[in-house]
Amino acid sequence: DAKTTQPPSMDCAEGRAANLPCNHSTISGNEYVYWYRQIHSQGPQYIIHGLKNNETNEMASLIITEDRKSSTLILPHATLRDTAVYYCIVRGRSNYQLIWGAGTKLIIKP
Amino acid sequence: DGGITQSPKYLFRKEGQNVTLSCEQNLNHDAMYWYRQDPGQGLRLIYYSQIVNDFQKGDIAEGYSVSREKKESFPLTVTSAQKNPTAFYLCASRDRNHDRAGNTIYFGEGSWLTVV
Numbered sequence: 471d472a473k474t475t476q477p478p479s480m481d482c483a484e485g486r487a488a489n490l491p492c493n494h495s496t497i498s499g500n501e502y503v504y505w506y507r508q509i510h511s512q513g514p515q516y517i518i519h520g521l522k523n524n525e526t527n528e529m530a531s532l533i534i535t536e537d538r539k540s541s542t543l544i545l546p547h548a549t550l551r552d553t554a555v556y557y558c559i560v561r562g563r564s565n566y567q568l569i570w571g572a573g574t575k576l577i578i579k580p
Numbered sequence: 581d582g583g584i585t586q587s588p589k590y591l592f593r594k595e596g597q598n599v600t601l602s603c604e605q606n607l608n609h610d611a612m613y614w615y616r617q618d619p620g621q622g623l624r625l626i627y628y629s630q631i632v633n634d635f636q637k638g639d640i641a642e643g644y645s646v647s648r649e650k651k652e653s654f655p656l657t658v659t660s661a662q663k664n665p666t667a668f669y670l671c672a673s674r675d676r677n678h679d680r681a682g683n684t685i686y687f688g689e690g691s692w693l694t695v696v
Contacts, residue, residue, distance in 0.1 A: 504684075513584075513670055513687030514623070557622065568685065570615075570622030 473497070473560045479575040488545040490574050492558030495539045502561060503534060504568070505543045507554040507576075514557065517543065548578045583607065584688035586671050592696050593658070593665065601656045601691045603671035612654035613672040613685065616640060623670060629654055658693060666695050 475493040482488040494503060502521050506514040518525055518532045520541070525532045531544040545552055557573040584605045593599045605612065611630045615623040625638030629648040643662025648654055654673075658665045671688040 511668070511690065511692070513672075513689045516684045516686065519684065568623075568625075570624070572620065572622050 473569055474558045474571055476556075476558050476571060476574045478572065479577070481577050481579055482545075482548050484550060484578050484580050485547055488548040488552065488576060488578070490543040490545075490556050490558075490576060491540065492542070493540045494558070494560050497538050497560050503532070503538075503541050504559045504561060505530070505532065506557045506559065507552075508557065508573070509554045517556075548576075550578050550580065552576065553578045584671055584673055584686060586669075586688035586691050588691060589689070590692045590694075592694050594696060596660045598657055598659050599693065601658070601669055601671075601693070603654045603656065603688060605652055605654075605671075605673045605688075607673055607675070607686065608651070609673035609675045609686075610651070611674040612648070613674070614638075614644070614646065614654070614656045615670040615672065617668040617670060617690075626656065626669075665693055668692055 473494055473496055502519050504519040505517040507517055508514040518527055518530050520532045520534050522534055522538055532541060534541045555573040555575050557570055559568045561568050587602045591599055613628045614626040616626055617623050624640050626640055626644050627635055627638055627646040629635035632648055632651050635646050635648050643659055645657045669691045672685045674685045
């Protein structure tokens with residue numbers, strides 16, 4: 471079973487920040503949180519990952535709560551090309567498998 | 581360009597036929613993976629390989645087979661024993677050595693398999 475819980479869908483206006491939540495209440499101390507996105511009929515694309523500190527890269531920011539039981543992916547200025555399914559995944563450093571849920575379908579509206 | 585190449589993009593299979601999906605990577609990654617994705621669902625692991633000449637079953641290995649004779653290649657055979665093979669298949673790879681991306685998995689563009 472997936473270790474993460476995400477809303478099935480969300481809308482966001484173009485140019486606004488998109489905030490995608492993820493619950494991972496059973497996360498253990500050495501497990502990382504990864505975010506990927508998948509545009510229809512393409513391979514998933516890596517976005518960002520973190521352990522306990524907030525992270526930022528050229529694509530997004532990742533905010534992890536202090537108890538690490540939830541996180542939020544932030545796309546600061548959403549564009550129409552950000553429309554995709556976003557997956558939040560938890561995995562350990564020695565765990566070679568990722569367990570994928572159904573993700574959140576993010577629709578960016580003009 | 582470094583990356584993962586899957587072929588073919590679209591493949592049609594007749595009932596009772598075996599088909600092989602190709603996956604090649606030039607990222608020098610040790611670990612490679614095959615996933616299956618059904619419409620509206622997340623990815624499910626079929627097989628994975630952490631090193632040449634070694635591979636392990638994932639969650640849904642029945643009806644599939646793989647080989648890992650070369651580091652850069654990890655072909656997947658969908659056998660006639662797989663009763664519902666129509667799906668989107670994704671190959672991925674990962675560098676087992678830690679780097680700045682922290683063992684990130686990278687994906688190919690996928691292959692659509694349809695049984696006709």
